[in-house]
Amino acid sequence: MRADARDNRARIMTAADDVFGRSPGASTDDVAKLAGVGIATVFRHFATKTELLEAVLTLRLERLRDRALQLAGSADPGAAFYEFFTQVVSESASKLAIAEALTASGAAAGEEARAAGRGMREAFDGLLTAAQKTGAVRPDVRFAEVYALLIGASRGATAAGLEPDVRDRMLGIVYDGLKPRG
Amino acid sequence: MRADARDNRARIMTAADDVFGRSPGASTDDVAKLAGVGIATVFRHFATKTELLEAVLTLRLERLRDRALQLAGSADPGAAFYEFFTQVVSESASKLAIAEALTASGAAAGEEARAAGRGMREAFDGLLTAAQKTGAVRPDVRFAEVYALLIGASRGATAAGLEPDVRDRMLGIVYDGLKPRG
Structure with a gap:
């Protein structure tokens, strides 16, 4: 891919992340x-809206993975988790708006997004294990329920456009539940 | 409404609750x-699928409200909450499947379902206040974040068809977070 084509592709993905992240019904x-x-340039890079949405969702998930891997090197595994x-x-x-737009486009997440x-x-599992080793998270919780909490808290925060301070207090309750009893 | 018409209406709503609760795309x-x-009998009682879905969702919410009001009379407000x-x-x-079917039918929840x-x-707010008075729930949490947790836990439990034991362990973490520190 030539440099200007790469630039265009990156610019389209940044714009798509912004546009679909704010409004799943955007065009x-x-x-x-x-x-x-x-x-025409958009369609040269992404043949369908579904393809574009999948690329944007995959990039989001890969960035979160990279952030988790970066935090895994942190000196304080509890704070990192x-x-x-x-x-x-x-x-x-x-x-979620991007994932919803993808579903609305009639597609399930494809292999790329699922791998991401x-x-x-x-x-995230690695962060949990490390945090449990230092005692920042209770040793008796397992990944399945912690991941369910992550999904749940994300959905709860999104429902009805939860205000940041309500979201923070909700997370405070969840984090108190995850910490060992003193 | 005659008795047999009432029977039909009740039978249709019970069936709809079952059918749409299992699969939002049902007909x-x-x-x-x-x-x-x-x-033809279904359409005599409910002119559109949206109308039927709205009636079923409203009934669900009214039953939950009735259950909460009944529990409000309990001798143990903490256990009731x-x-x-x-x-x-x-x-x-x-x-959620029923609510999703309603959204997919192109309608937002109407006034009846919203009132329910x-x-x-x-x-639910009444149950929380009573449970806080007896010390079963921390006095410093507010309804907004507890309701966000209820929505979040519901979504988390539904995501990926969470197994009952994972759901129970997830709830255990949330409940530990809601209980006063010993």
């Missing part, structure tokens, strides 16, 4: 306008 | 078959 035309390219949990929940409204999702879950 | 025809009535929370989350998969939702929330 590819809205994306082209924000990216400052013609609609809770920071990652908070970041996923804070970003959830726009991420698996990568993110594995990295 | 009014599936409902008629399970209810053992003709499709946690029992109601657990019941809402356990029923969430089928309730308000009634349920108010009754």
